[in-house]
Amino acid sequence: MNDFKEFKEYELEGASNSYLMSVVFLTFALPLPLINLIATFVFYHANKKNSYFIKWHSIQALLSQASLFIINTMLFVWAVLLLFKVLTINNYFVSLGINVLLFNAWDFISTIYSAIKTRKGIHVKWFFYGLLTDKICSK
Amino acid sequence: MKKLVLQGFVLLVLFVGVWLGLSQINWMKLFKINTVIEEVPEKLGEMYWKFFQEHQVEVLDSTIVQPIDSLIKHICTSNGIDPTKIKLHILSVNEINAFSLPDRHLVIYTGLLNATKTEDQLCGVISHEIAHMERNHVMKKLIREIGLSTLLSSTTGGYNGEFILESAKILTSTAYDREWENEADLKAVQYLQNAHINVKGLSQILEVIAASDSDPSHSLTWLSSHPDTWERIRLIQKLGNGKNKNLTPILTDITWNKMKSSLNE
Numbered sequence: 003m004n005d006f007k008e009f010k011e012y013e014l015e016g017a018s019n020s021y022l023m024s025v026v027f028l029t030f031a032l033p034l035p036l037i038n039l040i041a042t043f044v045f046y047h048a049n050k051k052n053s054y055f056i057k058w059h060s061i062q063a064l065l066s067q068a069s070l071f072i073i074n075t076m077l078f079v080w081a082v083l084l085l086f087k088v089l090t091i092n093n094y095f096v097s098l099g100i101n102v103l104l105f106n107a108w109d110f111i112s113t114i115y116s117a118i119k120t121r122k123g124i125h126v127k128w129f130f131y132g133l134l135t136d137k138i139c140s141k
Numbered sequence: 142m143k144k145l146v147l148q149g150f151v152l153l154v155l156f157v158g159v160w161l162g163l164s165q166i167n168w169m170k171l172f173k174i175n176t177v178i179e180e181v182p183e184k185l186g187e188m189y190w191k192f193f194q195e196h197q198v199e200v201l202d203s204t205i206v207q208p209i210d211s212l213i214k215h216i217c218t219s220n221g222i223d224p225t226k227i228k229l230h231i232l233s234v235n236e237i238n239a240f241s242l243p244d245r246h247l248v249i250y251t252g253l254l255n256a257t258k259t260e261d262q263l264c265g266v267i268s269h270e271i272a273h274m275e276r277n278h279v280m281k282k283l284i285r286e287i288g289l290s291t292l293l294s295s296t297t298g299g300y301n302g303e304f305i306l307e308s309a310k311i312l313t314s315t316a317y318d319r320e321w322e323n324e325a326d327l328k329a330v331q332y333l334q335n336a337h338i339n340v341k342g343l344s345q346i347l348e349v350i351a352a353s354d355s356d357p358s359h360s361l362t363w364l365s366s367h368p369d370t371w372e373r374i375r376l377i378q379k380l381g382n383g384k385n386k387n388l389t390p391i392l393t394d395i396t397w398n399k400m401k402s403s404l405n406e
Binding site: 073085086091092093094096097098100101104105129130133134137 | 144
């Protein structure tokens with residue numbers, strides 16, 4: 003929190019947009035995790051030489067999307083193996099599906115919340131991702 | 142750093158914990174998932190069979206149907222497969238063809254029955270098709286060629302005759318992937334050996350088809366579109382070599398000949 007004292011308008015907008023990038027494709031009915039991950043990565047890449055506030059939040063958004071991509075891919079691969087009857091459907095698969103859905107929903111809510119808060123200049127540090135971003139993001 | 146690792150660990154435990162916790166609920170029963178899974182091939186099988194039934198003439202003569210049914214029963218029971226699940230249909234079509242539809246519908250054209258000279262040859266074709274059914278190649282092929290969402294929509298009656306006609310062509314007129322054909326061949330050889338049927342029958346009927354393939358006057362489809370037929374014949378011959386022991390005929394000569402003469406009528 004101490005790292006972020008005063009922000010310019012473009013910084014607030016940029017930080018807020020870094021979160022919106024990960025959900026913008028949902029509005030086009032394209033809930034594809036890879037596209038969301040690419041979108042946040044492109045946004046981070048474009049802003050990595052920008053202000054620390056924008057860069058920090060674009061990394062946090064990117065990290066959350068990366069972990070979502072991993073769990074969504076787990077479910078996707080399992081589903082493909084089911085289609086080709088390499089694996090059979092069972093309780094663990096359905097539970098994983100519900101779990102992945104819950105994590106996606108939690109990520110979605112957190113993303114919208116963070117987009118609103120950062121737009122107001124409030125620094126939002128997620129559990130685990132915030133600390134990881136601190137380690138990665140250099141001034 | 143310690144805090145970061147700890148938080149990462151907590152997150153991981155949370156994910157796995159929720160997953161394992163949720164898996165304690167019997168979702169399969171709750172959502173009736175098994176029923177839905179079984180219904181899709183069943184509905185597709187019904188849909189395609191209805192289409193063939195409407196457009197082609199089904200042979201119901203018991204002197205033709207019963208012997209083939211006996212062959213299927215013999216192959217299935219010798220290999221631990223439930224024969225009652227296989228739905229045999231014989232259609233009066235001159236084309237040399239046999240194919241499987243979803244939900245274990247086995248369609249054999251009279252053209253193929255005429256082309257087979259021995260019961261071993263016919264058993265070779267049947268075993269090959271049963272192998273496709275057992276390995277679920279029919280559904281895999283449809284999913285690959287048409288797409289799962291389109292198939293699911295078709296089971297709810299969302300598609301017209303044009304769609305069924307086009308997708309039925311996939312099942313009747315194109316060979317499976319080389320890998321799947323080889324898999325079905327290997328499995329068929331195994332089935333034939335377990336049923337004490339001469340494996341040569343399968344290679345012989347393939348030879349008949351491969352030899353006739355160059356003759357444009359023949360109307361044939363069964364495997365002929367596949368480029369590696371001769372290679373497959375050699376493999377089947379190699380696999381069956383010296384393993385044709387305790388061969389037992391399933392049908393009597395009278396039954397076989399009666400079936401053949403009924404076909405000519």
